[in-house]
Amino acid sequence: MQTAIFGGGSWGTTLANLLARKNGSARLWVREKELASLIRTKGCNPWYLPELELSPNLFVSDDLAQVTENAEYFLFVVPSQFYGGVLKTVREHLPKKPVIISGSKGITLDTLQTMSEVTEDTLIGLKPVFAMLSGPSFAKEVSKGMPTAVTLGCKDKTAARAIQDLLSTDTFRVYTNKDVRGVELGGAFKNIIAIASGISDGLGFGTNARAALITRGLAEMSRLGVAMGAQAQTFMGLSGMGDLVLTCTGDLSRNRQVGLKLAEGHKLLDILGQMKMVAEGVKTTESVHALGSKHKVELPITEQVYQVLYEGKDPLTAVHELMHRELKSEQ
Ligand SMILES: NC(=O)c1ccc[n+]([C@@H]2O[C@H](COP(=O)([O-])OP(=O)(O)OC[C@H]3O[C@@H](n4cnc5c(N)ncnc54)[C@H](O)[C@@H]3O)[C@@H](O)[C@H]2O)c1
Ligand SMILES: O=P(O)(O)OC[C@H](O)CO
Numbered sequence: 001m002q003t004a005i006f007g008g009g010s011w012g013t014t015l016a017n018l019l020a021r022k023n024g025s026a027r028l029w030v031r032e033k034e035l036a037s038l039i040r041t042k043g044c045n046p047w048y049l050p051e052l053e054l055s056p057n058l059f060v061s062d063d064l065a066q067v068t069e070n071a072e073y074f075l076f077v078v079p080s081q082f083y084g085g086v087l088k089t090v091r092e093h094l095p096k097k098p099v100i101i102s103g104s105k106g107i108t109l110d111t112l113q114t115m116s117e118v119t120e121d122t123l124i125g126l127k128p129v130f131a132m133l134s135g136p137s138f139a140k141e142v143s144k145g146m147p148t149a150v151t152l153g154c155k156d157k158t159a160a161r162a163i164q165d166l167l168s169t170d171t172f173r174v175y176t177n178k179d180v181r182g183v184e185l186g187g188a189f190k191n192i193i194a195i196a197s198g199i200s201d202g203l204g205f206g207t208n209a210r211a212a213l214i215t216r217g218l219a220e221m222s223r224l225g226v227a228m229g230a231q232a233q234t235f236m237g238l239s240g241m242g243d244l245v246l247t248c249t250g251d252l253s254r255n256r257q258v259g260l261k262l263a264e265g266h267k268l269l270d271i272l273g274q275m276k277m278v279a280e281g282v283k284t285t286e287s288v289h290a291l292g293s294k295h296k297v298e299l300p301i302t303e304q305v306y307q308v309l310y311e312g313k314d315p316l317t318a319v320h321e322l323m324h325r326e327l328k329s330e331q
Contacts, residue, residue, distance in 0.1 A: 001166060002027065004071035006086055008035055008060075010048045010139035010277065011103055012077035015167075017143065019075075020058035022169055027059045029067040031078075031086075036062040048277065052143040068093035073101060073166060075133075076115075079278040080106025080188070084118040097127045099159055101152075105134060105187035106280040107287035112294070114184040129159045132180055133167070134187035135238035136246035138253070142172060149173045151238040153183025175238065182234025185225045187243060191255040191281030192288060193217030194247035196305050198259020199315045209319075213301065214241075214248050219330075220299050224288065227295040255281040262308060263315050285309055300325060 001023055005016040008030030019026035030036040032047075039045050039060045044053055054060075061067050068074070074094065078086050083104045100123070102115040113121070116130045135150030142148050152167075152174050154160035160176040168174045177183050193213060200209045221244075222235045234240060247253035258279045261271045272282065289306040292299040304318035 001073065002069075002071045003073040003075055003166065004029065004067045005075045005077060006067075006090065007077035007103075008032070008039065008045060008048065009077065009079075010045075010143075011137075012075075013039075013045045013049045013052065013054070014139040014143040015075060015077060015103060015133075016058055017052060017054050018167070018169060018172060020055040023166070025057050025059065027061070027067040027069075027071065029064060030060060030062055033062045036060050049139065049143060051140075064090055064093055073099050073163065075101040075103060077103035080104040080115060080280060081109060081283055083115055084108065084122050087119065087122045091123065091126075094123070094126060094128075097129065098123070099131070099163070100128045101131045101133055101163060102184070103133045105184075105191065106284050107185075107188050107291070109283050109287050112287050112291055114181065114188070116180050116184060129156045130154070130180065131160065131163050132184045132187070133174075134183050134243065135175075136242040138246070138250065140252055145171045147171050147173075149175065149238055149242070151175045151177050151183055151242075153177050153180040153239070155180055177234060177237065177239070179231045179234040181228060182225055182230030183239045185228065185230055186221060186235055186237075186239035188280070188284050189221040189224070189288060190217070190240070190243040190247055191279070192285045192302050192305050193221070193244055194253050194255035195259040195262070195279075195281045195285065195309075196301050197248035198253075198256040198261075199263045199305075199308065200259075200319065201256075202260040202263025203315060203319065205319070210248060214244050217244060217248075217301055220301055224292060224295065224297045224299060227297050228291070254279040258282060268309055281305075282309060 003019050004027045006029045016026050016028040119130050131154035164174045197213050222232050285305050307313040
């Protein structure tokens with residue numbers, strides 16, 4: 001079972017290493033030639049995950065033909081705004097019925113699409129089986145073998161079972177879920193709430209405020225998700241509540257870090273300029289803001305995060321406005 005993994009960031013490297021250790025081989029495509037060469041000579045990924053010693057069974061290259069040779073599974077772990085572009089260049093190397101797995105969590109800015117929709121559009125003419133890997137999983141913890149549970153959104157029962165077996169280890173437990181839309185929306189939306197939680201904590205507000213953001217963020221995520229065809233129950237699982245709790249409370253979250261820095265008064269462009277890694281929530285806030293208008297769904301936390309990120313609103317004013325909305329019933 002050969003797997004080709006696309007994306008030499010922290011998550012792609014972690015999953016590729018997990019697969020190489022578990023299945024005896026895996027092939028990782030790294031976009032940057034210089035990084036691919038450094039990984040091969042140093043046996044680690046010095047740019048994104050230096051502390052992880054990589055398996056000698058992991059083949060690393062910037063050459064798509066070499067990486068895709070004999071592959072049965074195609075795992076994409078690039079930032080979501082680049083997912084479609086990378087998939088398009090890989091297309092000529094894919095079989096007629098490729099199994100495509102996305103580890104990318106986000107919604108495109110230009111077309112407001114989830115990764116399953118981008119896959120469908122990019123692979124017209126092929127018959128892809130799509131699966132979305134999501135749930136609470138910091139690469140740093142997974143790479144150290146710390147117990148982690150995630151979920152795999154996939155409509156095809158046989159493929160879901162096969163991918164579950166492919167990826168599961170003693171410390172990485174993969175559940176399956178038929179609700180692909182719910183799994184991918186949960187993984188994308190939680191990043192917005194992680195930014196909000198970072199803002200709140202950075203302003204010195206307490207655990208009450210954070211718990212309120214997680215819970216009302218979950219309500220907001222479920223409202224939009226159901227309007228877009230997802231099942232509400234999915235958001236109570238690993239890709240909804242699970243990833244919300246992780247990234248709203250865990251300081252390893254890049255999205256939460258963006259929020260903490262915004263609360264300190266830093267400008268968004270300066271924060272992003274100093275980050276080598278991706279904080280998906282920044283662009284997903286803009287996409288979800290537009291989706292809220294399109295589906296006529298009220299998204300008050302997203303609205304405030306959007307105004308802080310893109311309209312220069314003072315974070316304290318955003319919190320004040322959330323607290324002074326019209327009083328409502330919880331349901
Ligand atoms: N890191 C984690 O803990 C983690 C866990 C679960 C899911 N994810 C998701 O995985 C995806 C990848 O994130 P990551 O954390 O591995 O990335 P990262 O922040 O560690 O690394 C950045 C990545 O972006 C790539 N990149 C930069 N510009 C690009 C371009 N123009 N075209 C294509 N690729 C480009 C780089 O090659 C590198 O692979 C994201 O959607 C993220 O939400 C990350
Ligand atoms: O560091 P973040 O905020 O991108 O979160 C990483 C993963 O999505 C956690 O599950």
